[in-house]
Amino acid sequence: MRRIPLIPTLVVGMAVAAMIALGLWQLLDRLPAKEAHIARLAKNPSLPAVAFPRFPDDSLLFRRTSAFCLEPVDIRRAGAGSAGYRLIATCRTGAEGPGFQVQLGTTRDPLGKVDWRGGKVSGWIGHAPDSRPLIATLFDRRPQDMLLIADTPAAGLTANTPPNVAAVPNNHLAYAVQWFLFAGIAAIIYAIALRRRAR
Incomplete structure (x- = not known):
């Protein structure tokens, strides 16, 4: 042997x-x-509402929240599975600060648009869509951005599904x-x- x-x-x-x-x-x-x-x-x-976080904090996911959108600077579409498309606004909150993103609602129209001018928004804290490939997240350890998921949809949109x-x-x-x-x-x-x- x-x-x-x-x-x-x-x-x-x-x-x-x-x-x-x-x-x-x-x-x-x-x-x-x-x-x-x-x-x-x-x-x-079930916990009390908190101010929308200025920086990513996963411990706050699914908490009730609110924020004031001074002006939407961009509204884009993102996939929402069987619900079609999410319309997500990037909001300006003032001269300083990082701003925030708010999911206004969903639509099945791939070209759907919404006329939304901002204002006070309430809802839940969730994750914003992440455009990084899955393999990239193994090396890029930046936290995923937060998203305010509105509990009342903008006019012409379907209501968001509450986070689960x-x-x-x-x-x-x-x-x-x-x-x-x-x-x-x-x-x-x-x-x-x-x-x-x-x-």
Whole structure:
């Protein structure tokens, strides 16, 4: 029987150990943290309203909020799944400050427009559409911008669907299982290769 090759075995062993470690990290760290975050978010709709945040803060998602749009500087469309398109206004709040975005409502018309001049808006805090590719978010750790989802639609638009905590993804258990499967498959393939080599 041939001697087991040292370097390939070390490389495969380290790769398998790294995949197991990643699976344990997803299972023991990321999953409980995400479950705790979702539990906090589930309570937010029943908490008192807050001023719309000036900067991203995911702990405020689904909280009731309000803001005053001094002037909409842009109104754009974004996909809304089965609801068609969301019309999102970028608002100026004064000479200073970052402004904010408000989802005015939805429409099924791909060319739909709305005549909205601003004013006080109330609703819920959500995430603004993120144009970054999914792979880019792995390296670009900037927080996603916040969005005020209006509880009363602008004239001619359909009302927004209230935010639902059930829509918050929690895939960490699936990620953990995937890493464990990758580790198991790598170990099995290498064991088969060693057996064939021995023959």
